[in-house]
Amino acid sequence: MAEILDGLKVSKEIKAEIKVEVEKILEGKRRAPHLVAILVGNNGASKAYVNSKVKDCEEVGFRSSLLKFPSTVSESELLEKIDELNKSKDVDGFIVQLPLPDQIDQEKIILAIDPRKDVDGFHPENFGKMALEMDTFLPATPFGILTLLERYNIETKGKDCVIIGRSKIVGRPMSILMGRKDFPGNSTVTLTHSYTKDIEEYTKKADIVITALGDPHFLKGDMIKDGAVIVDVGITRVDDDSAKGYYLAGDVDFDSCAAKASWITPVPGGVGPMTRAMLMKNTIIAYKTSVYND
């Protein structure tokens, strides 16, 4: 029976550590770190995530601003706002919640963000630095997974790690990070995706499986080996007749995998809260390295 990689617990520890740092900053009579989130449109899940980020900011003592735009906003309007945030001396970092409506070129938006304020770590300059093992903002979800593995002392060196899904914000960067030379890395990485002939062939041999595909209960116990470490990034709202009208489903079939794995992340309470904690971490890093605070 697997032990739980408790992302909710670790995320609280990290936020408490950040809070202590913020208190020291304020004692030094400096302004608090300031994170801005841009939310476009009315997507229920996006709204929920952004609101929880605002709550996290309050919890650690950051200033936060939520900028809402209608789904009809033009690309140039958004670019103007980004330019303003790039220049603003009292904004340390900002994120543009994805996905964006079709009339907006996501690539253009990400390229417009000043890499020094790109606390999501999505700008190609930061992605490149990540790949080259240079100091930079790591994308929050992969950063959260690494931190979770680190805090539980999960050995990754020399392990076979299989990642399912090659998204720009999770699978792809995760595949790079797990193979990096620094801890927790040094794994032998296989990145599987929709064109992989037989995913099971890989997952069955893997010491570590990281699923990020958004397909509820995809990974079953008979697809993994005994003692594997299972990290579930998937989080899909599945309609049901509960009070909320939905439940949150991971990519992992929890019961059958937990029966075989050595460690496993739950959904909710695993990677999600870690993602949020790492955004706070990136924001305080941005604050400390900001040219305006030295």
Ligand SMILES: Nc1nc(=O)c2c([nH]1)NC[C@@H]1CN(c3ccc(C(=O)N[C@@H](CCC(=O)O)C(=O)O)cc3)C=[N+]21
């Ligand atoms: N620019 C941008 N940056 C992001 O980091 C980003 C984004 N766009 N778009 C959407 C995804 C998704 N994402 C999540 C964050 C927290 C939870 C989270 O805290 N989940 C809770 C459950 C929350 C609930 O109850 O709905 C949990 O797993 O326990 C989930 C998903 C960040 N994303």
